[in-house]
Amino acid sequence: MIFGYLRFHARSNSFNIGLGLRQHTADGMAGPATGESRDTIEVHLWRGQETGDYQRFEVPAQANQTILDVVTYIQRTLDPTVAYRFACRVGVCGSCAMTVNGRPRWTCRTHVSKVLEDGKVEIGPLANLPVIKDLATDMRVFFEKWQAAQGRFTPSQTRQDPIPQMPPTERISIDKAIECINCGVCYAACDTVRWNDKYLGPAALNRAWTLVNDKRDAGQADRLRAVTAEGGCQSCHTHQSCADHCPAQLNPTESIAGLKRRAMEAYLRGEL
């Protein structure tokens, strides 16, 4: 996991020795807080399930405070019945995504100072997923769609075979899409997911694209059929919300466009 974290930051050009000290620019977290300093933050936190309401909390303001810090403070100090999910706190595990002022974000790496509006912040559960309680969503459908998109490696060789060589030029297309942390931000940001419950979504299709480009994989025919069935890659409207919101700065829209091209080529060859 630490290795993954190092790689992750090296890729986003924000790696430094003091892990996590330098913030990710995708969420505009770098730099000092702007505007007047405040003693408290006014937090409106979603309480309930599909129906519910925002509950107001006052949370002490601190330097370099993240949205996850705010939620944790509320749960540990003000109201222990608040439900939310997190694990690593450093942008690796993809557990803590929530809707912050109407925008899906990874809360552990979203600084309060950059999202505060008039001293207030509204925190809710991710959109497009059923709410279990408060800020915790049921992500089963999200991961089921990864499976439906055949987002798993199908081995083509045994351990007795020599390790296949992949030239860097072939590996690049995989590298561009591989660092997904499964946070569900793209899924929550996607209009097509909202309109079409069968749509596999940006994350699952992005994962499928990495495997489509992996010549070691033996499940290509099934995968291409899976990603072109109803709700497959062809449903994408290229709105690019996934690319805009992805905290890992991936571009699932580009991956989906790649799948569309591969699907068309396969169809013209009579394989689909």
Next chain:
Amino acid sequence: MNDLRLYLLQRGSAALMLPLIVVHLIVIYYATSKGLTAADVLARTRGSFAWGIFYTLFVLLASAHAAVGVRVILREWTGLAASARDAIAITFGLALLLLGLRAVAAVVLP
């Protein structure tokens, strides 16, 4: 027809329509800037095999393209059942086809 074929039909019809649209716009610009009357236009189109083929192809492509698009819109914006969506989209496509071919016949047939 499965989703992928419909998708390719829509994208393919759009690609093929592009040059036809360009020609169509040039024709409109020419006809209006030269101040052609309806009679002038009909004199040029009636009995013209080339214009007949051109606009018949245009109508075929536009009908297919629009019907597939309407099917997607109904899928995303209404709660209609799949069979109802397909029926509406096919009806819409056939209506466009019928009206379009009728219009082509009106200006091309001698």
